[in-house]
Amino acid sequence: MNHLTPKQIVAELDKYIIGQHDAKRNVAIALRNRIRRLMVKSDLQKDIVPNNILMIGSTGVGKTEIARRLAKIANAPFTKVEASKFTEVGYVGRDVESMVRDLVEQSVNMVKESKNEEVKEKAAVIVEDVLLDILIPPVKGAGFSTTGTSTNFNPENASEQELNERTREKFREKLKNGELEDRRIEINVKQSAPSGIGMIGNGMMDDASMAGIQDMLSNMMPKRTKKRKVTIKEARKILMEDEASKLIDFDEVKEEAIRLAENNGIIFIDEIDKIASKSGKGGSGPDVSREGVQRDLLPIVEGSAVNTKYGMVHTDHVLFIAAGAFHVSKPSDLIPELQGRFPIRVELQSLTRDDFYRILKEPKNALTKQYSALFEAEEVFLDFADDAMEEIASLAFTINEEVENIGARRLHTVMSHLLNEFLFEVPDTIGPNSKIMITKEMVTERLSSLVKNRDLSQYIL
Structure with a gap:
């Protein structure tokens, strides 16, 4: 910066x-x-x-x-x-x-x-161990033997502890490779505190005081947990949040x-x-x-x-x-x-016809690009001819002049009227790998009624 x-x-x-x-x-x-x-x-x-x-x-x-x-x-x-x-x-x-x-x-x-991003790697290691403990609980004993990881490992002579460690290492690899993401496990999840605590008073307390008292009371109450059956993928997400919050100093967060x-x-x-x-x-x-x-x-x-x-x-x-x-x-x-x-x-200057055309074409988040992305999500390819964009801009500008000037927001209304029928037909009638080309003639045909119709309910957002 x-x-x-x-x-x-x-x-x-x-x-x-x-x-x-x-x-x-x-x-x-x-x-x-x-x-x-x-x-x-x-x-x-x-x-x-x-x-x-x-x-x-x-x-x-x-x-x-x-x-x-x-x-x-x-x-x-x-x-x-x-x-x-x-x-x-x-x-x-x-x-x-x-x-x-x-x-x-x-x-x-x-x-x-x-801060969560900073402790992400540390939290991921802790979460991996927690998941491993749920899948293969460790055998209680005084330390682990190195035999389990040896190349000359013999299952017949190995102790229960060594076998357990060997199995854990195999499952650790599977966890890292994402092979167990859909397996369901049971985890303890913290229950969220009640959203509001009723206070008796004369209503003169400000928001900050109320929030402070509610936080203090919720911290005094014992933390309750409940068991949930979730996939390992979901469990990882829940446990990551929990472990990351433990690694972060919240007083430091507040000061910063x-x-x-x-x-x-x-x-x-x-x-x-x-x-x-x-x-x-x-x-x-x-x-x-x-x-x-x-x-x-x-x-x-x-x-x-x-x-x-x-x-x-x-x-x-x-x-x-x-x-x-x-x-x-x-x-x-x-x-x-x-x-x-x-x-x-x-x-700030009022927008011109040319501005409307540029708004449709140039910005990184232009409406035409947004709609193209929506169609592409269903494997349908939407494209706009240059003169079609000019016609859309011209119609939006005309409606603003004749009805009520709501600036660039008018483009949302016009584009919605133009493309709603296509959006309704995808994917039932217009299937994957189809291509839709928006031409000037199509814009004129579909939107001419917008300019002729003076009913305000058609235009105001």
Whole structure:
């Protein structure tokens, strides 16, 4: 990650997102600045805060995708929240601090996954021994004889212990070669703790305190196990998780996860325009609640300590990316303090016909490639003529103009209408090794009714 330059970050984003060059440049700079901050040797490192970004653009132009892909490039914990889901303190609903808790949860899962990978080989050796003990229990005695592995081994003169060891070695080889994967064995599996423990109280306890108490109570309760009959393949998976968790120091995981969330975390706040108070309203009615959410949001974005079940998390260096269409309200309708916390403003461009065509053809995860992969899973080969993709793009663009502009999401609707009949016929009528070629004529024939029919239920996702 430390070697990624802003240009390289933009090049990575270009593999998945068409256009929106300004937005890509700004998020690339923001990501690189985080690396630069960690390279600063002086005390100034603590004072360098991230430049949060406000993305302005209609739905389906790539705002969420840019933020999500950025997190993947940075291998950073990422959480997406809708600002409209939050309520002012004192009202029933999600409080703004829950976004930080979600981020830390994501960070813990990432660190756990990484640690599991580190101890994978050690755990595999332990699991192999456990499986071997279930298949061929060892004979109790003082150590094993080396005769069992000797080339001059004679079964008639061997002791029970030597025979047992010899058999175990044969079964160990079979386990390694995968010859016993379908054999069923009985293993002890830990029963999961109850998902929720009822608490008597006045309802004023926050999520972190509740989660902490539940964890403490579940740890105090005796661990219960039950016997399950599973194949060796399934047993290996269950035992691997169990043994890997024993090899990992969870306190170390928590510390690393909090550090990762604080320094690398990205929180994407969508629909921020929905909590902006419209100009000239005079601060009455629902706008008071909207402004209350903004004021609750402010300390989190400015930098504060949030209590989570894993410990205190400081949000000073978390990168916040906010986004909204701002069709009704304007960015200036946000309270001035919150506006000041999003100094970088990027306006995303509406998508053109040419953009739609490129979205179908160029990205690594293009819709045409996704559908081709689905058909290929059933050994049916799907291909698109170039002019067919141009026609699909043109139809999607036209429907957006005439009905409601939902951006690139319209392509999902159009492609679904085009290919659903084929998807239904595979594999019953269209068998393996068949080839389907999507031509311009086929697109026109199957989708012409979409443009003529004005019934909104045909188009809105």
